Amino acid sequence: MINNPRRAGTPPCAPIWHTRAHVPAWPPFRPAATPDRGTSVTPPRISFSGLADTLRTLPQYALPQHALSRLVYRVTRSRRRWLKDALIRWFARRYRVDLGEARYPDPAAYLDFNSFFIRALRPGARPLPADAQALLAPADGRLSEFGSLEGERLLQAKGRRYSVVELLGGSERRAAPFRDGAFLTVYLAPRDYHRVHMPCPGTLTESVYLPGTLFSVSESTTRAVPRLFARNERVVSVFETPAGPMALVLVGAMLVGFIETAWGGPGSYPYGRRERLRREEHARVRLAAGAEMGRFGMGSTVIVIFPRGRVQWDETLQNGAAVRVGMPVGRLTPGAKEAERS
Secondary structure (H helix, E strand, O other): OOOOOOOOOOOOOOOOOOOOOOOOOOOOOOOOOOOOOOOOOOOOOOOHHHHHHHHHHHHHHHOOHHHHHHHHHHHOOOOOHHHHHHHHHHHHHHOOOOHHHEOOOOHHHOOOHHHHHOOOEOOOOOOOOOOOOEEEOOOOEEEEEEEEOEOOEEEEEOOEEEEHHHHOOOOHHHHHHHOOOEEEEEEOOOOOOOEEEOOOOEEEEEEEEEOOEOOOOOHHHHHHOOOHHHHEOEEEEEEEEOOEEEEEEEEOOOOOOEEEEOOOEEEEEEOOOOOOOEEEOOOOOEEOOOOEEEEEEOOOEEEEEEOOOOEEEOOOOOOOOEEOOOOEEEEEOOOOOOOOOO
């Protein structure tokens, strides 16, 4: 529901499926209630780190998020040699990209910047474990959060939670299996390998594109913007796996030009378009553990969700730790069916 713009001190907000940016209630710090006359008020504690995150994030509300993403989409596909070579070399230096593990380590070998950004790795760069019960990291990046849902609530950052129903597109039916389940969130930095792989074998049952905002998904924005992952544009894919249903959510961000899926092909979901929600029912697409399932054109976030009792996280996992595709992050529990890698 859109907030009433006439309400004092509260700017209008858009629903999660609308592409306009959500604007938080202002000012950000209010007493919980208005006291009776003569009652003293204890002012709320203001975290200076939280205030800094808010101040860094505020300009994003005013930026033309989708227009910027459309511009990035075009520039990163330019095949003007001088432009794409300059962009690739600058980017590789700026973010210290390890081209030694790329299939094509020479920057000049790429047709455009986008081809470089979604570069393939050389064979053997991400070996898979022999354990068929291992649950694998879906992407290279940083483990921002993991653990258990509290009912339908997932942890976004310290002090911030959001709804799995919202994340998966507002469908109670789609979200029901994941209540009190397990989740893992991986943030992909600009320097990371930007292809997403299957954590375990799975058969695709549903794919949903959800329009939304395009906030950055940096650490400061994740801490500052409420329900960030349930507001940004995203692609939700649901698979049937040996551990039951698995939701794999690819969340877009500012300057993300597109998301591709293995079954949708190139440019499956170009961001920056004011497109409505799109559901797709697919033939039985089966992907093996470690198989590529999607790609990001510029960086973002991947969220994996399982039902309760189907996954046991590795005891050595820690928030903030670096993960790589194929790295074991947990195990399918004994109650799950035996997985067979193909």
